[in-house]
Amino acid sequence: MPVLTGIPHDPEDGDSPMHQPNDAQPQKVDRRVQRTRQQLHRALMELILEKRYDKITVQDIIDRADVGRSTFYAHFLDKNDLFEQGLQLLGQDMHDHAADAHDEDHVVHSLSFFRHGQENRDMYRAMFDGGGGDFLLELGRRHIVADIEEHLAQQGSSDRGGIGGTPPNVVAQFMAGAMMSVLTWWLREDRPVPPEEINEMYQKLAMSGLQSLR
Amino acid sequence: MPVLTGIPHDPEDGDSPMHQPNDAQPQKVDRRVQRTRQQLHRALMELILEKRYDKITVQDIIDRADVGRSTFYAHFLDKNDLFEQGLQLLGQDMHDHAADAHDEDHVVHSLSFFRHGQENRDMYRAMFDGGGGDFLLELGRRHIVADIEEHLAQQGSSDRGGIGGTPPNVVAQFMAGAMMSVLTWWLREDRPVPPEEINEMYQKLAMSGLQSLR
DNA sequence: CAGTTATCGAACAAAGTGTTCGATAGCCAA
DNA sequence: TTGGCTATCGAACACTTTGTTCGATAACTG
Structure with a gap:
C-alpha cells in the first residue's frame, strides 16, 4: 500500500523507504x-x-x-509546504557554492550570500515583497547563526560560556540579522554595487562596528 | 454624504475632514x-x-x-489593514517612551526598544510566531533606520556622501537588522536577561564589532 | 428635539481549500 | 514484452472565508 513512495509528509514513522536513509544510497524515485x-x-x-x-x-x-x-x-500539504521545500533546495544550492568559495579568513562566509543573491536577485526580491520573506529570512538566519556559532565555538573554546561577557548566540543573532538586513536592502537597490564591494562593507562593520567609521 | 467621517482609507482626495489636518486641532470623532x-x-x-x-x-x-x-x-480594508493601523499605534507608544528615555550618548536609542519589548513581550512573541512578523520587523526597521541615518547625518556632515567608505544607509541597515534580530531572539528566550543587560551587549557589538570580543 | 450618520444583520456571489474516488496512463522489474 | 503496481487525472463535493449590498434601527451631535 505505498501511497506516493518517498514523501516526507510525516516526519515521524521512520519506515518511509525513500527518505535517503542514511548513507549515499541512490534510492530510485518514480x-x-x-x-x-x-x-x-x-x-x-x-x-x-x-x-x-x-x-x-x-x-x-x-x-x-x-x-x-x-x-x-x-x-x-499546502502552498507553504511546497514553498518551504523549494527553499530548502535553494539553501542547499547556496551551501554548495559556499563550500567552494572559502572566503579567505572571514568570520562569516558572507560573500557566498551576496553572490548567491546576485545570481537570484529577481527571485529574492519577489519573495521579500510578496509576503514570503519570513521563510527566507528564517532560513538564511539559521544558516548564518550555525556558521557563526561554529566559528566562535572553535576559537573561543578557552573562554567557556561567554566570550568577553557576550554569549556566542547573541553574537550570532546580531551578525545574522545584520547580514540579512544588508542583503535584502542591497537586493532592492536599483543599481547595486558588486557583491564583493557590499561584502567588504559588511565585513568592516562586523569586525569593528561603528568605530571603524570615525 | 459623509460615509464614515474621518476614515483614512484613501490616502488621496485631501478633503477628508477628520484627518488631524495639520496642527493640534482636536477634531471630534463620533x-x-x-x-x-x-x-x-x-x-x-x-x-x-x-x-x-x-x-x-x-x-x-x-x-x-x-x-x-x-x-x-x-x-x-481587511484584516491586514486593521493590524497595520494597530501597529502604528504601538509604534507611537514606543516612540513616546523613547522621547523620555534619552539613552545617554548611545548611537541608537536601543534601550527603548528592549524596554518596550519587555513590557509587551507576550504580544510581540505571538506576532512573530503567527506570521505577522513581517509587518513588525519592517516597522521597527524603519524606525531604527531613520534614527541612525539622522544621527550619522549630524556628526558625519563633514564627510559628505560616504563615511569612511561606507554609505550611511548601509550602516543604518546593518544596525537595524542586527537590532531587530537580537530583539526577537531575546523576546523568545524563556528566562531573558534584563533589558539593560541585553542592551549593553548590543551596544558593545554595534560600537566595536567582533573585535571587542578578543 | 430634529437631522444626520454609524451600526446592525441577513443575505449574497465569488473564490479558495482540501478531500474523495473510479478510471486511466505510465513506470519498473522480471 | 508482459504483468502488476502506483501515480496521475479530473470532476464533484462540502466547507470556509471574503467582501458587498441595503433597508431598518439605534445613537450621536448641535
Whole structure:
C-alpha cells in the first residue's frame, strides 16, 4: 500500500523507504514523481516572479504546472509546504557554492550570500515583497547563526560560556540579522554595487562596528 | 454624504475632514466610531495572543469585538489593514517612551526598544510566531533606520556622501537588522536577561564589532 | 428635539481549500 | 514484452472565508 513512495509528509514513522536513509544510497524515485514535483516547484517559482506570493493560489500553481489538483495534495500539504521545500533546495544550492568559495579568513562566509543573491536577485526580491520573506529570512538566519556559532565555538573554546561577557548566540543573532538586513536592502537597490564591494562593507562593520567609521 | 467621517482609507482626495489636518486641532470623532475601532483593535490583539495571526479570520475578530460585519469593512480594508493601523499605534507608544528615555550618548536609542519589548513581550512573541512578523520587523526597521541615518547625518556632515567608505544607509541597515534580530531572539528566550543587560551587549557589538570580543 | 450618520444583520456571489474516488496512463522489474 | 503496481487525472463535493449590498434601527451631535 505505498501511497506516493518517498514523501516526507510525516516526519515521524521512520519506515518511509525513500527518505535517503542514511548513507549515499541512490534510492530510485518514480520518474512520474520526480517530474511532478519539479513541475510544481518550477511553476511556483515562475509565479513568484509575476505576482505577490500571498496572492498565488493552489489553482494557479497546478494550472501552470499542468498537474491535477489531487496530485498536488498527494505531494504537499499546502502552498507553504511546497514553498518551504523549494527553499530548502535553494539553501542547499547556496551551501554548495559556499563550500567552494572559502572566503579567505572571514568570520562569516558572507560573500557566498551576496553572490548567491546576485545570481537570484529577481527571485529574492519577489519573495521579500510578496509576503514570503519570513521563510527566507528564517532560513538564511539559521544558516548564518550555525556558521557563526561554529566559528566562535572553535576559537573561543578557552573562554567557556561567554566570550568577553557576550554569549556566542547573541553574537550570532546580531551578525545574522545584520547580514540579512544588508542583503535584502542591497537586493532592492536599483543599481547595486558588486557583491564583493557590499561584502567588504559588511565585513568592516562586523569586525569593528561603528568605530571603524570615525 | 459623509460615509464614515474621518476614515483614512484613501490616502488621496485631501478633503477628508477628520484627518488631524495639520496642527493640534482636536477634531471630534463620533463616539460610535471611536468605540468601534477600539473594540476591533482590542479584539485583534486579544486573538493574536491566543492563536496564529494567519489563522485569525475577520469573523473571529468581529465576533470578539461584537461588531457587525459590514461595520468592519466600513472601517478597514481587511484584516491586514486593521493590524497595520494597530501597529502604528504601538509604534507611537514606543516612540513616546523613547522621547523620555534619552539613552545617554548611545548611537541608537536601543534601550527603548528592549524596554518596550519587555513590557509587551507576550504580544510581540505571538506576532512573530503567527506570521505577522513581517509587518513588525519592517516597522521597527524603519524606525531604527531613520534614527541612525539622522544621527550619522549630524556628526558625519563633514564627510559628505560616504563615511569612511561606507554609505550611511548601509550602516543604518546593518544596525537595524542586527537590532531587530537580537530583539526577537531575546523576546523568545524563556528566562531573558534584563533589558539593560541585553542592551549593553548590543551596544558593545554595534560600537566595536567582533573585535571587542578578543 | 430634529437631522444626520454609524451600526446592525441577513443575505449574497465569488473564490479558495482540501478531500474523495473510479478510471486511466505510465513506470519498473522480471 | 508482459504483468502488476502506483501515480496521475479530473470532476464533484462540502466547507470556509471574503467582501458587498441595503433597508431598518439605534445613537450621536448641535
